[in-house]
Amino acid sequence: MSASGEYDCIVIGAGVQGSFTAHQLAKRNQKTLLLEQFVLPHSRGSSHGQTRIIRKAYEQDFYTHMMEECYELWAQLEREAGVKLYRQTGLLVMGPEDSRSFQLYKNTLQKNNVPMAILNCDNFCQHIPNVNLAVGDGAFVDITAGVLYADRALKTVQGQFEKLGGVIRDQEKVTDIKPGPVVTVSTSADVYRAKSVVITAGPWANRLLAHTGLQLPLKVVKINVCYWKEKIPGTYNVKQRFPCFLLTESKESKVHIYGLPSNEYPGLMKICYHVGSETDPDQRDKQTDRSDIDILQRYIARGFPGLVPEPAVVESCIYTLTPDEHFVVDRHPSHSNIVFGAGFSGHGFKFGPIIGKLLCELALGEVPSYDLSPFQIRRFQDKTKSAL
Template identity: 45%
Template sequence: MAGHMASTVVYDCIVVGGGIIGSGAAYQMAKEGHKTLLLEQFSLPHARGSSSGPSRIIRNAYAEDHHSAMVQEVQKTWEDIERETNTTLRRQTGMLVLNQRRNAESFVSTRQTLVKRQLPFEDLTTQQLTARYPLMSYEGHYDCLMDTEAGFLIANKCLQLLQELFKKYGGMLHDGEKVTRIEPGRIVTVHTSKGQYKTGALVLAAGPWASELLKPLGVHLPLKVWKVNVCYFKEKVHSSYVNYPIMVDEVGEGFVYCFPSQDYPGYMKFGYHLLWDEVDPDSRDKWTDKRQVDIDHLKSYVRKHYPGLESEPSIIEKCMYTCTPGEDIIIDTHPVHHNIAIGCGFSGKGFKMGPLIGKILGDLAMGKPPKYDIKPIRMNRFMDQKAKL
């Protein structure tokens, strides 16, 4: 958009960050009739943040009860958006949750939350698993369940639709406009590379750039940005894995996940959630001589468990996670300026919750109580001492 000088308009809400969380917040605020501005530092669409790519998991299976409490409304929210736009955004595949460590705490907790919330799932033995999916090779004992309602979101389409709906409801979207400074107060002033804007409520959803905006506001959080390599392995027989489920297997210090061959027909998508390569988000693709630990693990995993795939990845794409020490999200307001809501540290699991978390953040910034208990995900769990304000 063209540059903007200082404006006399006072927005009801300004959202910083055009990823899935920020776009979800902007969409919800505009839909409720609030005069809303969405600011994104890069020109849209782009692949610089954490919300790009063809697919993201949507699931019921969570070890954390506070996430499980939200899943039914998350599903309903995406259903409503599909209905409103006459668009398909989800594909139900089911999701296998595996763990070779008998009665591992994470697996037991996941199963318990499904039971508690009366969400459908199926227990499987290793033998039942491999009989049902003969192109998966697992031996010995595995704890295994199938989250029968899980699947994936068509991520790029989801993000684009939220932004289009935001504009349809009267929202203003300024991309290619970086926030340079924030002046808190009853009326917040947001300075950008092209001008300045005023608002009564501010939502900060800046993804990997969260710390850059929060530190000048006196909020120091233990956020780290990790580079993630997403690998696509070619099927030896085309479409042989197209009707397979999503799979998540806790391995070593992280977990391997995979998607059926949908993003690129004939290629299965794998990732290793392993926090090993911290990066500066502005230099994510800078050349490095570090060994690609996650890629090495994925190649080994595919050779062992997926005999119908080539053992070398044909396509490698990069993404970023912004993680907290416990890999749980942060949703809160500024400790002093409560009209500034903060959403960050989504640790690779925030996409499917974008519209719902966006609604929570918008409500917080507008002074409304959240619909869900957010005590477990407030940022004060990291604050041993008061923020430097």
């Protein structure tokens, strides 16, 4: 296709997944258009903010396997762009020693020979000062884990995409998708046509998929991104080599609490709860439930005595959850040239480069380089609505 409104592929949504997909397509010499409804950069979706955790510690082998290559792809982008996107800090995993979840995390790392250090109650304080390990809790460190510089990563990958001739049109909301051998995409400003379309619309995924007759069982929730003040500045600082952490469950909650060392805001450590309240992505700030903050306050007062147990900064972000919290990466059941990545369930950022590669392969009609069965929509069966 050669006319200006005609592309090999159109990617809808310039969050982490769409941006990496567009970059992969451009690397494969595809004439690619990346459409974004807001002016870039923006903070209305799921990929904004300075930091995210990268780790191999997972309960399931398939994520750990994908992360092996994904670390390489992050490093490759750093080299190509000459930008630092990752800082190794390690990830401290804590949880009831005898719980299924804690054991799964530990076993997955051990089975896959991921560098790790097991801590016991005698050496814990020496390695991780200023954290109280609960009685009965075990702890280990996923050594290669760390922090990704999220905003910088998005800017970098979008810049690399443009350097390869890719076109980004921001402030252009997609208003219609007409499936067919050539897909027609209408926006608030123009109409485009492409051989294939990738939908990576984050919390808005179902609104876009509705144009194709498909609805996924996705739940959109607002997450309060809380930063907590160090009583003595530097106590939990990235420069003092304080790690990221993941608490699988605790007295306060059966659900994850996770945190990152103080870094982006001096003297403030980011600690969040892996649960939020349902929201409409266009009305995110109307959601004011703070019950998650109460849980965090109780945990921080007990587990992090060096922090003031009152959030100093609260920002907002959105999770798009699937029922099993595994991603959706698949082809449309009726239109094989429409593919989508959705439902990244609050843990998709680190996978951006590999999701981009997989969605690019699907868009090109290739066999994907990983077994995508954990991510296919047929696992939902009765929960997936198709009008087709």
